[in-house]
Amino acid sequence: xxxxxxxxxxxxxxPAILKEAAMTAFVALLxxxxxxxxxxxxxxxxxxxxxxxxxxxxxxxxxxxxxxxLCLIREGHAVTVLVLAAAATAAGFFIAMPTEALRVxxxxxGAVIAIRAILAIRTGRSKLSQAERDKRMDHIAAQVQHxxxxxxxxxxxxxxxxxxxxxxxxxxxxxGILLLTYIMLGWGLNxxxxxxxxxxxxxxxxxxxxxxxxxxxAHYFGFSFWVCLPLAGFLAAMSGVLLGFPVLRLRGDYFxxxxxxxxxxxxxxxxxxxxxxxxxxxxxxxxxxSFFGIADFTRTxxxxxxxxxxxxxxxxxxxxxxxxxxxxxLVLALVVNLFTMRVRKLPLGRAWEALREDDIACASxxxxxxxxxxxxxxxxxxFGGFAGSFFATRQGFISPESFTFIESAIILAIVVLGGxxxxxGVVVATLLVIGLPEAFRELADYRMxxxxxxxxxxxxxxxxxxxxxxxxxxxxxxxxxxGSGGPAAGTAAAGxxxxxxxxxK
Amino acid sequence: MEYFLQQLINGLSLGxxxxxxxxxxxxxxxxxxxxxxxxxxxxxxxxxxxxITFLAIGSLGITWVPLALLVMLVASMLFTAVYGxxxxxxxxxxxxxxxxxxxxxxxxxxxxxxQNYVQILQGARSKPLQPIxxxxxxxxxxxxxxxxxxxxxxxxxxxxMYGFTQLITRTSLGRAQRACEQxxxxxxxLGVNVDRVISLTFVMGAALAAVAGMMVLLIYGVIDFYxxxxxxxxxxxxxxxxxxGSLPGAMLGGVVIGLIEAFWSGYxxxxxxxxxTFTILVLVxxxxxxxxxxxxxxxxx
Numbered sequence: 011x012x013x014x015x016x017x018x019x020x021x022x023x024x025p026a027i028l029k030e031a032a033m034t035a036f037v038a039l040l041x042x043x044x045x046x047x048x049x050x051x052x053x054x055x056x057x058x059x060x061x062x063x064x065x066x067x068x069x070x071x072x073x074x075x076x077x078x079x080l081c082l083i084r085e086g087h088a089v090t091v092l093v094l095a096a097a098a099t100a101a102g103f104f105i106a107m108p109t110e111a112l113r114v115x116x117x118x119x120g121a122v123i124a125i126r127a128i129l130a131i132r133t134g135r136s137k138l139s140q141a142e143r144d145k146r147m148d149h150i151a152a153q154v155q156h157x158x159x160x161x162x163x164x165x166x167x168x169x170x171x172x173x174x175x176x177x178x179x180x181x182x183x184x185x186g187i188l189l190l191t192y193i194m195l196g197w198g199l200n201x202x203x204x205x206x207x208x209x210x211x212x213x214x215x216x217x218x219x220x221x222x223x224x225x226x227x228a229h230y231f232g233f234s235f236w237v238c239l240p241l242a243g244f245l246a247a248m249s250g251v252l253l254g255f256p257v258l259r260l261r262g263d264y265f266x267x268x269x270x271x272x273x274x275x276x277x278x279x280x281x282x283x284x285x286x287x288x289x290x291x292x293x294x295x296x297x298x299x300s301f302f303g304i305a306d307f308t309r310t311x312x313x314x315x316x317x318x319x320x321x322x323x324x325x326x327x328x329x330x331x332x333x334x335x336x337x338x339x340l341v342l343a344l345v346v347n348l349f350t351m352r353v354r355k356l357p358l359g360r361a362w363e364a365l366r367e368d369d370i371a372c373a374s375x376x377x378x379x380x381x382x383x384x385x386x387x388x389x390x391x392x393f394g395g396f397a398g399s400f401f402a403t404r405q406g407f408i409s410p411e412s413f414t415f416i417e418s419a420i421i422l423a424i425v426v427l428g429g430x431x432x433x434x435g436v437v438v439a440t441l442l443v444i445g446l447p448e449a450f451r452e453l454a455d456y457r458m459x460x461x462x463x464x465x466x467x468x469x470x471x472x473x474x475x476x477x478x479x480x481x482x483x484x485x486x487x488x489x490x491x492x493g494s495g496g497p498a499a500g501t502a503a504a505g506x507x508x509x510x511x512x513x514x515k
Numbered sequence: 516m517e518y519f520l521q522q523l524i525n526g527l528s529l530g531x532x533x534x535x536x537x538x539x540x541x542x543x544x545x546x547x548x549x550x551x552x553x554x555x556x557x558x559x560x561x562x563x564x565x566x567i568t569f570l571a572i573g574s575l576g577i578t579w580v581p582l583a584l585l586v587m588l589v590a591s592m593l594f595t596a597v598y599g600x601x602x603x604x605x606x607x608x609x610x611x612x613x614x615x616x617x618x619x620x621x622x623x624x625x626x627x628x629x630q631n632y633v634q635i636l637q638g639a640r641s642k643p644l645q646p647i648x649x650x651x652x653x654x655x656x657x658x659x660x661x662x663x664x665x666x667x668x669x670x671x672x673x674x675x676m677y678g679f680t681q682l683i684t685r686t687s688l689g690r691a692q693r694a695c696e697q698x699x700x701x702x703x704x705l706g707v708n709v710d711r712v713i714s715l716t717f718v719m720g721a722a723l724a725a726v727a728g729m730m731v732l733l734i735y736g737v738i739d740f741y742x743x744x745x746x747x748x749x750x751x752x753x754x755x756x757x758x759x760g761s762l763p764g765a766m767l768g769g770v771v772i773g774l775i776e777a778f779w780s781g782y783x784x785x786x787x788x789x790x791x792t793f794t795i796l797v798l799v800x801x802x803x804x805x806x807x808x809x810x811x812x813x814x815x816x
Contacts, residue, residue, distance in 0.1 A: 040597040044564045044590070045636050048571060057642060059570045111635075209616060256801050263550050264800050266619070267751060271793035274748070282786045415744065419623050426620045459631040465624025466606050473613035 027081040035074035042066045065108045072116055079123045083130045092127035095120045111456065144472075151429065151477040158434040165437070169340055173333040183332045185448050187339055187404065191397060192444050194343035196424040196436035198393030201350060203422065204431035205359065206386035207366030208258075209266040212273025213421050215253070216246045216391040218280065218413035220398025225293040225408055226286070235299035235403050239396060246395020247388045254387035258380055273418055280410040292409025298331065299338065299403050307331035335404055342400060346393050347433055362386055366431075420444075420461075427468050429475030438476060517658035522781040523774070528665040528734065530773020531672035535727035536750035537757065537765035538679070539599075539720025545696045545760035546716050547611065552622035553602055554724060555747015556629035560598050561725030562738045563633060565591040566642055580647060591729050592722040599721025600714055602629075608710070626743075634740040641739035644732060668730045675726060676766060679719075683762065692716060696760070745789065749776075752796040758809020767807060 047066040051058050075098070079091045099120030102113055154161075172178055172186065195217065202210045223242040227233040233241070257268045280287050287293070300306050305318040307330050318330055353359040361382045365372050373379055402408050424443055428435025443464075447457045468476065536558050543551040568590040572583055606625045610618045648667065651660040683689035694702040695712045703709045731746075732738050753772045757764025772792060779788045799806065 037597060037601060040594060041601060044567050044594045045560070045633065048567045050567060050570065050637050050642055052638075052640065057566075057570060057644065059567070059574060209619070256797065260800055260804065263544075263619070264755070264804065267550065267748075267755070268797055268800055270748065271752075271796050275790050275793050278787070278790050416627070419627065423620065423623070426616060430616070455635055456631075458627055459635060462624045462626070462628030462631060466621050466628065469613075469617050469621040469624065470606070470609050473610055473617035 022082070022085055022087070027078065027085070030081055031074050031077040034077040035070050038070045038073035039066070042069050062108070065112065068108055068112050069115070072112070072119060076119050076123060080126065083123070083127050088127040088130035092124055092131065095124040095127060099124060114456075144474075147472055147476070148478070151432075154434060154438075154477055155432070162434070166344065170337075173336055178333075180329065180332060183329070183336055185445075187332070187336050188448070189440055189444055190336070190339040190343050191401060191404075192421070192424060192440045193437055194339065194346055194397045195394065195421045196428070196440055197343065197346040197350060197433065198390050198397065199421050199425050200431065200433070200436055201353075201362075201390040201393070202386050203425050205350070205354070205366065206362040206383055207430075208383060208386065209263075209422075210269045210387075210390070211266045211415075211418055211422065212269035212271070212276075213390070213394055214413045214415070214418040215269075215273040215276040216250060216394030217398040217401065217417070218276055218410075219246045219249045219391075220395030221402040221408045221413075222280065222287060222293075222398075223395065224399035224402045225296045228297050229293060235297065235399070236302060239399055242399035243392040243395040246398065247392035250388040250391025251384060254384050254391075258383045258387065270415065270418070273413075273415060277410050277413055280413070288409075290410060292407060292411070294407040296402050296406050296408065298406065299335070301334065307334065335400075339397075339400055339404075342396055349389075349393075350433060358382070358385060363431075416458075423461075423465050426475055427465065429478035432475070432477045435475060435477035518781065520654075520659045522777045524659070524661050524665060525781075526774035526777030527770065528668040528730075528773070529777055530753075530770035531668050532727045532730050532734075532769070533746070533750045533753045533772050534766040534769025535672060535675070535723045535730075536746060537753040537769045538762060539724050540751050540754040541757070541759050541762060541765040542692075542716050542720050544754070546692070546699075546713060547607070547618075549607070549615075549618045550622065550751065551607075551717075551720070552619065552747070553606070553625040553629060554720065555743035555745075555750070556626050556633075557595060557599050557602070557721045557743075558724040558728045558746055558750075559738070559740065559743030560629065560633065561591045561595040561721070561728030562732045562742065563637060563642075563728070563740075564594045564725065565729035565732050566644060566738060569644070569647065583647070587729055588726065591725040595725035595728070596718045596722045598629075599717040599724075603714055603717040608713075626747075630740055630743065637740065639740065641737050643737045646736055647733060662734075664730075664733045668734060671726065671730070675723065679723070680762070682719075688712075688715065749789075749792055752792055755796060756799050756806055758806025760810070761806070761808045764806055764808035771807075 043066060046069060047061060047063055049060045049062060051060050079095055082088075082091050099117050102117035102120060105113075105116075169186075169190075173183065178186075195213070199210060199213045202208050202213070220242040223245045224235065224238040227238050227241060228235075253269075253272050257265060257272075260268060281290050283289070284291075298307065301318050301321075305321045307318050317326075318324075318334075324330070350359075354363070361372070361377050364375075364377065365379060365382055369379065372382075401412070405412075420443065424436055424439045427443065428437070428439030443461065447461065450457070472478075536554065539554045539557070540551060543549065543554070565587045568587045569583065572586055577583055577586075602625055606621045607618050610621055646664075648662075648664045651662050652666060653660045683692065691702065691707045691712050692715070694705070694707055695709055699709050702712075727746075728738075731742070749772055750769065753768035754765045755768070756771060757766070757768030772795070775791060775795060776788050779785075779791045783791075
């Protein structure tokens with residue numbers, strides 16, 4: 011069972027390998043018989059069953075071959091397996107499988123085994139150990155962290171220039187807005203999860219509060235977007251304080267479940283209080299934002315208001331509003347980012363980082379835990395509220411459907427997959443989690459399926475997140491100036507030693 | 516009074532279901548200290564396997580109801596247990612020594628995966644089933660009627676709980692399980708195969724959740740791929756309410772949650788029953804974080 015360190019092939023213990031592969035295939039058989047092999051279908055007479063034994067057979071066969079391949083790599087036959095796996099991957103493109111999904115499994119599985127085989131050929135082992143993988147990825151993470159000093163401004167400039175490039179059509183701008191919304195939410199949640207170390211499973215509640223604040227204020231009082239934006243942020247922050255106050259004493263997992271409960275409570279209230287919130291039908295006809303209250307983005311503005319295109323002497327184009335929305339969310343997101351970057355250097359941010367590392371030590375050092383956590387909670391909620399009212403004005407329609415637990419899970423996934431506390435990690439993870447599914451829209455049915463599996467796989471591959479960064483922003487001795495950008499210090503594994511090493515100098 | 520009794524029976528059967536799911540949460544939390552977020556989906560898969568088994572044996576021509584129910588019970592426990600085992604093996608075991616958040620995120624990912632897996636394979640529409648066990652037991656001159664299904668749920672749950680308690684307190688497996696709960700390292704040193712015990716914990720939790728899934732199918736006669744989420748959260752609430760890590764606590768918590776939900780629906784209308792449950796969760800955690808039967812936890816520095 012142990013990984014061997016030499017790559018020379020040795021006599022294959024066929025019985026043992028076949029037994030292992032057969033056991034795995036047997037488990038796959040048990041897994042697939044009821045749900046894959048037997049499908050419930052609606053018939054006029056009631057529910058009926060359809061059998062799909064060919065899919066079960068194909069799935070079990072693939073699992074058997076895959077396990078066999080992994081065993082053979084372990085036994086030092088990596089080259090053979092590499093050829094076979096590459097052939098299987100290629101065959102996947104041409105062979106007709108019973109379903110599209112099985113074909114994807116064949117191609118993906120073949121590719122994974124091929125990569126493992128290549129690794130085995132290069133290192134003489136079938137698998138890198140967790141520590142080695144961590145070390146390599148930490149190195150990459152540190153480089154990215156270092157590079158983000160100049161990469162960040164470039165990215166901002168590119169994002170600013172993007173609407174003026176010929177590439178920018180309606181669809182790409184919409185995707186850009188979507189990505190930026192999630193980046194903003196990710197950065198907002200990062201304050202709670204990444205900095206203060208509180209696991210919030212109900213962030214979407216504040217997103218909902220922000221969206222509904224704007225929608226309801228506009229609906230009942232006719233307030234404009236620019237009046238509502240700060241109000242929505244304020245109301246969301248207040249709800250954060252209200253919800254946070256009783257629960258912040260709780261420890262990690264309990265806290266997570268209670269925030270999840272609050273998220274659900276808010277959603278249920280939105281559904282059931284239909285006299286006020288429109289219930290499951292939601293609110294439609296939410297007014298679009300104006301150009302800072304000066305001009306409207308319409309072809310023929312109402313009496314007494316100016317039109318954006320007339321004001322600037324432009325040809326009317328419906329794209330103007332989209333571009334304006336794009337810049338609006340870009341600025342909002344950058345505000346969150348700037349806030350986080352700055353607050354990390356203030357006593358408040360340092361207290362958060364300390365709380366994340368050790369709750370009890372903070373209490374003994376006289377940090378007021380509840381107030382600090384409450385501040386993180388309220389500030390993150392405020393940013394969530396801003397994002398929510400932006401969402402409402404962009405969609406023009408909101409309903410409780412948009413604020414389900416799955417949204418919270420996606421935002422949390424962005425923060426954790428990116429590496430908690432890493433600002434650039436949030437951007438990378440958003441591109442992965444939101445951008446990739448957008449790029450493969452035709453696989454719509456399988457989007458959430460692969461999303462779930464992707465979350466599991468990234469966690470298995472890198473439990474601390476892709477670009478984990480848990481180095482304190484400011485150190486006590488020595489590197490205090492360069493602490494935020496020191497390449498060697500920007501690693502998660504070296505975090506603890508980094509502190510020790512820093513103070514030893 | 517009759518109405519009260521009626522709600523009491525409804526609440527008890529609902530509570531039995533929550534309790535069965537809650538045991539899975541509480542055992543896993545007790546032994547590896549993580550919230551198995553995918554447990555609700557395991558329960559949903561149990562319900563689906565029970566439905567599929569029923570349709571399959573129906574098409575084989577078996578119509579004798581007790582046999583059909585027995586086959587459903589065994590099949591859903593068996594197949595769902597395999598799902599529980601696989602989830603642990605794939606998504607949790609490699610992360611056992613990782614930062615605490617990693618298994619939770621992995622579990623959320625697994626939960627999303629399983630939900631969509633069932634949705635794609637079995638369709639998104641809810642699956643209705645004609646009553647398998649029709650008929651009521653009428654009490655007090657017909658004022659209170661108890662359906663046989665609810666009665667069977669309560670009886671089966673009590674029987675299962677008895678058997679399960681015996682398993683935990685009397686067998687060597689149960690002893691090993693309790694030892695791992697106390698101290699995994701020490702148990703391992705004394706020759707307990709810790710990995711195997713943890714796997715078996717997931718298998719047992721999944722099998723009990725499968726029973727709950729089958730009961731829900733029989734009582735309500737309709738399931739869909741989404742039932743796992745809410746039931747999972749409520750069962751977790753039950754586990755916390757009873758004191759997480761405590762088996763009798765999980766059952767007690769389940770019954771309390773079931774009763775509250777039934778009475779709330781009966782007297783206040785069913786719209787706000789979920790809010791009532793979550794509010795109770797919050798209140799319990801604030802005022803009695805160790806739950807009703809939980810041991811107080813000592814904070815170590």
